[in-house]
Amino acid sequence: MKIIIPLVGSFGKSGGFRVLSQLANHWIKDGHEVSFLCYIQSGDPYFPTQAEILYYNNAGILSKEKDLNQPKALLGMFTLRRALRKALDTLEADVVLANHCFTAMPVKKSVIKARKFYYVQAYEPEYYYHNTVKDFIYKKISKNSYSLGLNIIVNASMYQNYYEIKTNRVVFPGLDLSVFKPVEEYRNDEKIILGTIARSEEYKGTKYVVEAFKNLRKKLGNKVELHLAFGEPSLEEIDGVKVVFPDGDLELAKYYNSLNIYICAGTVQLDAIHYPVLESMACKIPVITTGYYPASTDNAYLVPIKDPKAIEEAVSILIRNPDKNKQQVAYQDIQSFRWEFIARKMMNYFNE
Numbered sequence: 001m002k003i004i005i006p007l008v009g010s011f012g013k014s015g016g017f018r019v020l021s022q023l024a025n026h027w028i029k030d031g032h033e034v035s036f037l038c039y040i041q042s043g044d045p046y047f048p049t050q051a052e053i054l055y056y057n058n059a060g061i062l063s064k065e066k067d068l069n070q071p072k073a074l075l076g077m078f079t080l081r082r083a084l085r086k087a088l089d090t091l092e093a094d095v096v097l098a099n100h101c102f103t104a105m106p107v108k109k110s111v112i113k114a115r116k117f118y119y120v121q122a123y124e125p126e127y128y129y130h131n132t133v134k135d136f137i138y139k140k141i142s143k144n145s146y147s148l149g150l151n152i153i154v155n156a157s158m159y160q161n162y163y164e165i166k167t168n169r170v171v172f173p174g175l176d177l178s179v180f181k182p183v184e185e186y187r188n189d190e191k192i193i194l195g196t197i198a199r200s201e202e203y204k205g206t207k208y209v210v211e212a213f214k215n216l217r218k219k220l221g222n223k224v225e226l227h228l229a230f231g232e233p234s235l236e237e238i239d240g241v242k243v244v245f246p247d248g249d250l251e252l253a254k255y256y257n258s259l260n261i262y263i264c265a266g267t268v269q270l271d272a273i274h275y276p277v278l279e280s281m282a283c284k285i286p287v288i289t290t291g292y293y294p295a296s297t298d299n300a301y302l303v304p305i306k307d308p309k310a311i312e313e314a315v316s317i318l319i320r321n322p323d324k325n326k327q328q329v330a331y332q333d334i335q336s337f338r339w340e341f342i343a344r345k346m347m348n349y350f351n352e
Contacts (some may be wrong), residue, residue, distance in 0.1 A: 001350065002033045004093040004114070005051070008080045010015055010042030015275040016121045018249075019155075020099060021047035026343035037087060040067050041078055045149070047249075060086025088112045095350050100124070101138075104145035115350065118150035121173070123162055123192055126203070127269050151232040153349055158271035169349050174342035175334065178253045179249050180282035182331075186257040192224045192319060195259040197276045198231030198243070205265030205290065205305070210238065212263075223269035239326055256283040261318055264289040267305040268279050278337060281330035286322060288314045299330035 005024065011017050024034040028050050036045075040055040040063060055063045058073050060083040073079035074232045085106035087298070088096065098118040099108040107116050126137035145163040146152065153169040154160060160167055176283060187193075194213060206228070212224040217240045228235055231243040246252040254260065262280035264287065274292035277300075281287060287300040295302065301318065304309040 001091070001094045001347075003027060003035070003095045003097060003350075004088070004096050004112075005036050006088060006092060006107060007033065007036060007038040007042075008077060008084055008100065008106070009039050011036075011038065011045040011047075013046045017045070017174065018047040018275075019121065019343040021045055021049040021051075022047050022174055022176070022340060023343050023346060024051040027347065028279045030347070034346075035093075037084065037091070039073075039083075040070050040300050041072070042066055043324065054087075056083050058083055060084070060089075062090060071183040077102055077149050078251045085110050097144075098150060104148055104150060105141070108150060116150050117350065118145070118148075119167060119171070120146070120152055120154045120159055120167075120274065122155075122157060123165065123269055125163070127201075128346035129203075137279075140150060145183055145295075146166070150350070156272045158269065158293070159347070169282045171342060171346045172337055173275065173278075174339035175278050175282055175337040176249065177282055177334070177338060180253045180256070180279045181258045182284040183254070186254055187256070189258065191222075192260050193227055193258060194222070194224065194261050194263060194315065195229065195255065196263045196265070198228035198235065198278070203266060203268045205267050206304060208265040208308045208311060209263045210235070210241070211308035212315065213240065214303065215312050216315055227255070227259065232318070234280050246280035252269055253278065253283060256280050256285055259285050259313065261286050261288060261315060263287075263315075264292055264310060265293065265303075265305070271307070278334060280326075281336045284328055284331050286318055287330065288318070294330075294333050299326050299333055301326070316334055339352075 007113040036051050036053045040057045088110035093114040096107050096114045096116050098104045101124045104118055124137045124142040128135040143164055152167040155170050155173050157170055159165050186309050196209045216224050225240050225244050227242045229244055233243055235241050236243050246255045256279055262285045264277050271290035276291045289295045289300055290305045294317050301314045303314050
């Protein structure tokens with residue numbers, strides 16, 4: 001089977017791009033042909049892929065080589081969407097996999113003779129929440145993308161009947177359990193190291209983790225530290241906070257294994273898949289979370305959203321009386337996320 005994965009723009013560092021790279025790699029391993037189609041000014045993929053990479057310029061003309069000296073698209077995303085559609089029109093494939101709201105319309109309008117799927121990795125309208133013209137337009141585009149008639153596959157059960165999204169196809173993101181695995185030697189037994197993937201967006205909940213930590217630091221002193229991955233350097237001005245920048249999955253796994261507790265305090269789409277929760281569980285790190293799948297009372301410590309006090313209390317409970325059984329249950333629950341299972345489930349939908 002020949003599969004094309006189109007991008008409006010370039011590869012990124014978010015977990016969604018890892019999913020696409022890993023799916024491509026495993027499909028290729030199973031004998032399929034996979035190509036990414038991205039903008040000609042794109043850099044190399046952050047997450048390695050064995051797939052062919054094709055490039056399109058502002059006019060939708062294809063190239064096998066990127067060109068960073070090409071003039072920038074005058075109308076940004078709108079120009080890129082039109083160019084992407086023109087590029088798709090010139091290609092042949094069995095399946096085209098849209099993977100972001102901006103790619104859905106180009107895939108829908110393309111005359112390419114292929115089955116057209118849309119892998120939804122989040123309900124994107126909730127991420128365009130600023131009171132700006134740009135966010136208003138992007139929110140409308142993202143809402144409309146779910147009603148174009150593409151074959152929708154979602155990455156969490158919660159999205160099967162979620163606002164405009166309606167589908168019976170679910171494929172979780174996968175996990176490389178040869179990378180994300182328990183390694184106790186990275187841990188400092190003399191300190192209690194808390195961690196979170198720090199993001200500036202309010203819905204990510206980083207500020208609630210920081211606020212809870214400040215209170216814990218007052219109570220426990222130097223015994224407790226907060227290590228923020230990918231946080232703003234200015235956060236190190238807070239007593240006991242360290243900002244780190246893991247480069248690639250191996251370093252990211254090492255980061256998780258250096259922690260005593262991982263905290264996820266996101267505030268939206270709580271039953272969605274959240275990679276840091278999966279990765280921490282795979283490393284047998286205790287998880288405190290507002291509820292991201294597959295977290296439950298059996299394998300994690302659940303707290304309400306926007307509640308630093310609840311986070312503080314959960315950390316205190318873990319320090320006093322850690323429940324090793326939760327970590328073991330979490331580790332077992334993660335086994336079903338192996339990439340080979342995930343890639344083949346997606347392929348089964350393609351073959352329907």
